[in-house]
Amino acid sequence: MILRLAPGTPEEAVQALRERLEGAGLRVLRSSEEARPILAVAGKVPEKLAEEMRVRPEVQEIVQPMGELLLVARAMREAPSVVDVGGVRIGGGEVVVIAGPCSVEGRDAVLEVARKVKECGAHVLRGGAFKPRTSPYAFQGFGVEGLRQLKDAGEAVGLPVVSEIMDASDLPAFLSHGIDCLQIGARNMQNFTLLKRVARANRPVVLKRGMAATAEEWLYAAEYLFEGGCEQVILCERGIRTFEKATRNTLDLTVLPLLREWTHMPVIVDPAHAAGIARIIPPLARAAIAVGADGVAVEVHLHPEEARSDGPQALLPSDLAAIVSDARIMAATTHRRLHPASR
Amino acid sequence: MHPPLRLQLRNLDQILLSLLDERARILSGIPTTDPGRKPAVDDMLRRHSGPFPARGVTEVFAAVDRHCRGFALTAVVPDGMESARGTETARGPESAGGTLS
Numbered sequence: 001m002i003l004r005l006a007p008g009t010p011e012e013a014v015q016a017l018r019e020r021l022e023g024a025g026l027r028v029l030r031s032s033e034e035a036r037p038i039l040a041v042a043g044k045v046p047e048k049l050a051e052e053m054r055v056r057p058e059v060q061e062i063v064q065p066m067g068e069l070l071l072v073a074r075a076m077r078e079a080p081s082v083v084d085v086g087g088v089r090i091g092g093g094e095v096v097v098i099a100g101p102c103s104v105e106g107r108d109a110v111l112e113v114a115r116k117v118k119e120c121g122a123h124v125l126r127g128g129a130f131k132p133r134t135s136p137y138a139f140q141g142f143g144v145e146g147l148r149q150l151k152d153a154g155e156a157v158g159l160p161v162v163s164e165i166m167d168a169s170d171l172p173a174f175l176s177h178g179i180d181c182l183q184i185g186a187r188n189m190q191n192f193t194l195l196k197r198v199a200r201a202n203r204p205v206v207l208k209r210g211m212a213a214t215a216e217e218w219l220y221a222a223e224y225l226f227e228g229g230c231e232q233v234i235l236c237e238r239g240i241r242t243f244e245k246a247t248r249n250t251l252d253l254t255v256l257p258l259l260r261e262w263t264h265m266p267v268i269v270d271p272a273h274a275a276g277i278a279r280i281i282p283p284l285a286r287a288a289i290a291v292g293a294d295g296v297a298v299e300v301h302l303h304p305e306e307a308r309s310d311g312p313q314a315l316l317p318s319d320l321a322a323i324v325s326d327a328r329i330m331a332a333t334t335h336r337r338l339h340p341a342s343r
Numbered sequence: 344m345h346p347p348l349r350l351q352l353r354n355l356d357q358i359l360l361s362l363l364d365e366r367a368r369i370l371s372g373i374p375t376t377d378p379g380r381k382p383a384v385d386d387m388l389r390r391h392s393g394p395f396p397a398r399g400v401t402e403v404f405a406a407v408d409r410h411c412r413g414f415a416l417t418a419v420v421p422d423g424m425e426s427a428r429g430t431e432t433a434r435g436p437e438s439a440g441g442t443l444s
Contacts, residue, residue: 328365329362329365331365332358332361332362332364332365333358333361333362335357335361337361337364337365337368338365340368
C-alpha cells in the first residue's frame with residue numbers, strides 16, 4: 001500500500017501515521033519526494049487498518065502497488081525521477097546517447113574512441129573493463145587498468161563514464177577510479193549480493209534487464225537497489241531471449257510504455273545487444289526513442305572487425321553521428337529534446 | 344475544418360517548432376558561415392517532390408537562416424527578398440540553449 005499524503009502535511013502528522021503503521025508490525029518506507037510526504041507499507045495491511053488509513057484526513061490518495069514494488073513505483077514520486085551521471089541528467093524530458101567501446105582495449109584505443117564519441121555529440125562514455133563472456137577463453141577485459149584508462153579518456157574529452165561491475169569485491173576500484181556510473185549487466189541483474197553492495201556505493205546505477213527476466217523481476221531488482229539506499233537507478237532494456245534466431249535477442253520495446261506507468265525511473269535502451277547486427281541498430285535506436293526511451297546506449301569501434309568483443313554490433317563513428325542526429329529529431333517529435341552536449 | 348485535421352495540424356506545428364528550436368540550439372554560439380549551405384538547399388529543392396511549393400521552401404529556409412545563428416551571411420535568399428540579406432544579426436532566439444559539439 002502506498003499512502004500519498006497531502007502536500008504540506010506537518011512532519012508530526014507524518015511521523016504519527018508512520019508510528020501507527022509500524023506499531024501494527026508493518027515496515028514503512030518513505031519516499032525522498034519533497035513535494036509531498038509519501039509512505040509505502042511493506043506487507044499485508046489488515047483490512048481494519050487499511051480502512052482507518054482511507055478515512056484519515058492527511059491521506060490524500062492510496063495506491064495499491066504491483067506486488068511489493070514500492071520504492072520504484074510511479075506513485076512514490078510526483079514527477080519521473082532524473083538521474084545525474086557526472087553532470088548529465090538522464091530522464092526528465094531530455095534524451096541522451098551513451099556510447100563507447102564494448103571493451104576498453106588499451107589507453108590509446110579508448111582515448112581515440114572517446115574523442116570520436118565526444119565529436120559525434122554523445123553524452124556519456126561507456127566501456128567495459130570487466131567483461132562477462134560466455135566463453136572463458138574470450139577476452140575478459142583489462143580489469144582495474146581498464147577502469148583507469150576509461151576514466152582518463154573520459155576526463156580527457158570531458159565525458160562522464162559508465163562501466164560494468166561484475167563482482168562486489170571490485171567496488172572499491174570503481175569508486176577510487178571515479179567511475180561515474182556503475183552498470184549491472186544482464187547476467188547479474190538478480191545477483192542480489194551485488195545489488196545490495198552497489199546500492200550502498202552512492203553512485204548512479206544502470207540496471208540492465210536480465211535476458212530471461214520479466215519486467216516485474218527487473219523492477220524487483222531495482223527495488224533491491226532502492227531498498228539498499230540507491231535512488232539513482234536507470235533501467236536499461238537490452239533484449240530478451242525468445243524463439244527468434246535472426247537477432248541475438250529480441251528488443252522488448254513493448255514494455256517501455258508500461259514502465260512509464262509502473263515506475264518513476266528513467267529507462268534507456270541498448271539496441272546493440274538486442275540486435276547483435278550493427279546495420280539494424282540505427283532504426284532500433286530511433287524506435288526506442290519514439291516509444292519513450294530516455295536514451296540509447298550503443299557500442300562504437302574505429303575498426304569493428306578488429307574489436308576484441310562484440311565487433312559485429314559495433315558502430316563506426318559515422319553511424320554514431322547519425323544516431324545522435326536521429327535522436328535529436330526523434331526527441332523533438334516526441335515533445336522532448338536531446339540533452340545539450342557538453343563542450 | 345474537422346477536429347481530427349485540426350489536431351493533426353496542431354501536432355505538426357508543434358513538431359516543426361521543436362525542430363526549429365533544435366536547429367537553433369545546434370547553431371547557438373557558433374559564429375560560422377557555411378558556403379555549402381546554398382548548394383545543399385538547392386539540392387533539397389531538386390529532390391523535393393511534395394505539394395509544398397518550391398518558392399515556399401526557399402522562403403522558409405531563408406527565414407530559418409535569418410533567425411538562426413551562424414549561417415545568416417550565406418542564407419538562401421529567394422528572388423525578390425534580397426533586402427533581407429544581412430539585415431539581422433547572427434543571433435538566435437533567447438531561448439536557444441546548448442549546442443551540438
